[in-house]
Structure formats: C-alpha cells, structure tokens
Amino acid sequence: MAPAQHDGGSGSPARMTRFDDLYDQPDPRAYFRVLGALDYQTPQHAQGVFRRLLRAAVAAAPADRATGERPGTVLDLCCSYGINAALLNHDVTLAELAAHYTSAEAAGLSTAELIARDRRFYAARRRPDAVPVVGIDIAAPALGYARAAGLLDAAFAENLETAAPGPALRQALRGLRLITVTGGASFLSARTFRSLLAEDAAREGGRDLPWVAAFVLRTGSYRPIADGLARLGLTTEKDETRTYPQRRFTDADEQKYAVAAVTAAGDDPSGKESLGHFHTALYVSRPAAQAAARPLSTLLPAP
Template sequence: MRVDTTGKISLDHIYTQPDPRAYFGTLRGLGYAIPQLAKPYFLRLIQEYKDATGIPDPTVLDIGCSYGINAALLKCDTTMDELYERYTGPGAAERSRDDLLERDRDLVRARDRSKGAAKNVRFLGLDSSENALAYAREAGFLDGTVHADLERGDPTGPQRELLAEADLVVSTGCLGYITEKTIARVVAVQKGNKPWMAHFVLRMFPFAPVAETLDAAGYETVRAGGMFKQRRFATAEEQAQVMDRLAAVGVDTGGAESDGWLLARLHISRPRATNERVIMDLAAVETVRTEDRRIEQ
C-alpha cells in the first residue's frame, strides 16, 4: 500500500467512487469506528446548542463528510455496523447505484428526524470529492453540499451563502489534511453568528494552529478527556511511520498507538460570549492554552 506524506496509507481511491461500497469495504477490514464513537458526543453538543440558543432546528456542517456518514448515523439513528452490512453484506455487490440510492432513501424516509437531539436537524457537507457528495445528497443523508477545497481558496458566492447557514461544525478525521485555513474560511463567511464546533483529530496532527485561529475569532476551546480509536493500522510500515511522526512531536505512544490503533482527541470550540459555561457536561475537559503548542497532544 502507498504511504502518503503524513505516514498513513493512502486511501484516496475510496473517497472518489460513485457509491460508498469501496469506502465501507476497505474500512471495515481496518475496524474504522470514529464516526460511531463521535455520535453520542455530537448528539450531546447538538442538544446543548438547542438548549442554550433556543433554536430547535439547527444546521450542522460536516467538514470532510465523504458519503455523509456522520449525517446518516445522526439523522437515521443507525450504526456503523448497520452501514457496513448495508454496503458490504450479502447481495450488496450485485446492486446498481440506483438500487443503493433507493434503499437509502427508504431508510431516510423511515427514520429521518424521528427523535432525540437530531430531530429537525439539517445536515450540510463540505468535501473535495464530488462523487461522494453527490451520493450523500441523492441518498438524502445530506440536505446541502459544498464541493470545494478551502485550503486552496475562498468559497464562491453560492458556497458562502450555504456555509453561512451552519450553526454547528463537526469533523471526524479530516483535520491534519485540512488546516486552520479551511476553518478560518468557514468562520469568515458567517453573518454575525459563530457556529459551535467539535473536531476529532488524530494525535499525530497538532491542533494548536486551529485553536489559535479560533481564539483570534472569539472562541474558547476545550479538549475532552480520553482518546478515541479511529482505525487499526493497515500495515507494520504504516504503524512505524506514524509512531515516528508522533515521537517527533513529543507524543507518548505507550499503551496507545503502540497497541495498533490510530487514536484521536476531541476538541470542542464555542464562542466566548456564550452564557452557559458547561460544554457537553463532560466529566473532564482541559482548556486549550494557545500559547502552549504542546497542549494539543
């Protein structure tokens, strides 16, 4: 397997197919689980946002959304195991793209906004893969999509209008491949409001530049206690290269990545003017000190 510039194996091909079968087929074998682990945290943040703002129907923007996996989990109250079986189980390979889409639309119609914190929530997706966005939109997982690379330039006028609708911004693994440039451009398009944010970020990628950018924009950032398994290492070479990268940035991998898993931390950012001081009522959080670039580890 080819290794990219971060030391991880390159999985670019699974994000550009006309449907999610290659995505789920590849990641199932690697135990990819971060969207499932993120789900309860996103639900809690959405509910806290509703309670704090009185807005009953917020809009969530998923950065690096690919095929709308986070939206499918939240909107349809499904699980990663269900999605793995849906796209890689018996008979999935024989189905046409249209068959898959119709089956997914049935799922959305049956479960969409049915209960809980995700009730009446609208989901937007930002990604550089046009095929993935098209599938997620046609399936009904996403209510709107932005096909753009905000690392390279500003959004267009129509893209700005759609991004400006975001009340919350989430991600599960894209930070590191995208940087504070994208986050800054998402914040810049807002019309008076500042969306709350929750980002799951691999420990190999420093979060301090993002925290500093958000701090300058009027945010406070906290980091949740604990670590979250993203997926298993695909090869011994990948593990060795990632371990080297972690060591280079001073991260202790004992009992963590050394056990064979890529691990992420959860960072939550919210406007400093927010009256309610508790963020998600987490048992343990640490304020991110932007002057101390080691804190993101």
C-alpha cells in the same frame, strides 16, 4: 481538503496509507469494505458526541429575532459519503451501515439501485430530531452519492483552503450551529475556518458563532487551527478524559510511524498506538462566554 484523509483517511501522505481511491467511487461500498476491514470507528464515536454538542450549541445560541426559533444546521467538513449525517440523523450504527453496504444484496445492485434502496433504508430510520446537514468535500463522486441518497440537505465541492465560499454555500449555512470534522484535520488549516466564519465573527462580537467539534489524529497538531479559531473568537478545549480509537494500522511501518509521531508530539502511545490502532483526540471550540458557562465535561458522554 484532500481525499486521502477525509473521515476514513490517515494523515501525512508520505508516511501513512492513502485511501484516495475510496472517495472517487460512485457509492460507499468500497469505503465500507476496505475501512471496515481495518476496524474504522471514528464516526461511531462521533455519533453521540455530535448529538450532545449540537443540542448544547442550539440551546446556547440566541434565538432568531424574527421567528424566535433556534436553528440547528450542521456543516460536516470533508464529509465524503455523508456517513456522519447518516449517523446523526438516523437510528443506525456504523456497524449496521457496514453490514448494509457489504451485504450480498448490496453487491448485486447498480449504483442507481443502491441509491433507491438507501433512500428507503434511511427514511425508515429517520429520527424525529433530525437536523439539516450541509456537506463540503472535494470528492465530487462521494458528495453526489450523499446528496442522491438524501443524507445531505446541500453539498458543495468547494476547497475553502484556496477560495472563499460561494453564494449558494453561504445561503445554505444560515442557521449554522455546529461544524464537525471526523477526518481531514491534517489537510485543513485555519484558512478554511476563516473563510467560513470571518463574516460572522465580525458581527455582534462573534457571540453567534457556531461551535466546532473535531476528532484529530494524535500524530499531528491541532494547534494551528485552534489558534486560528481563537483569532475568530472561539476558545478551544481538548477532551482530556479519553482518546478515541480510529482504525488498525495497515502494517508495521505505519505503526512505527504513528508511535514515533505521537511521542514527538509529547503524548504517550502506550496502550494506544502501541497496541495497534491510531487514536484521535476530541477538540471543541466555542465562544468564550459559552465555554465559561458550561464545562466541556458536562457535555460529553461518560468515559
């Protein structure tokens, strides 16, 4: 997991603008200032999608044998400052968050003062159906903010590409129902998901595996991760009804790269990358029986 991509980054570091420094800040003010100027949209697209998928994943999972409850923990990979958790669990939009963090009032606060303000801000907007969210990221400053602001119930600066999850992370992921990715797929491989899910896949034929929902830039391929998830027992479907604008290009060279990469991948950039924005595609992975029981199209908001 590399901070160049995260939920606001942009893929291949050799050809696309890097945003590494945005994730080494003590709070998300620079993140919203820079990415907001580029019309960054992915977390807003994800808000409604993740809420709907989580409800369906919880309903499809077996109830806990001891309590009869259906836990609904979410794991956000490459979570940075907890933006997905903010949008999932609170009545707020990405545009409202951008205004909140780029306001003149926010500019005059210390990080500690901003955190105190944010805790009040989010507490006033907390949804009654809020769920536990665990975040994983290698950017410790971003994780620290998300935890201090109360957006994440647990946060772990662990790189699952190179090491197995620690015992504390394993404990935090009990009741996991949905894994979300809104950026970072270009820097993840099947190794991360194998580290997270191999033990669960070995139990009960993998019937209790969580779902995975990933917004993936069209400049790369999700096939290696999808193949890895298939080996664990998850079948992957792509939302074929639409693509989702991510952000504007930083310059003409970045657009030229994106158009060429999308074309090479067998997709058509016309009306999408050709008009000035990166676009993502949504991939959803579920246990095969659950995927067969309910078509993906019935789980997503109308195009």
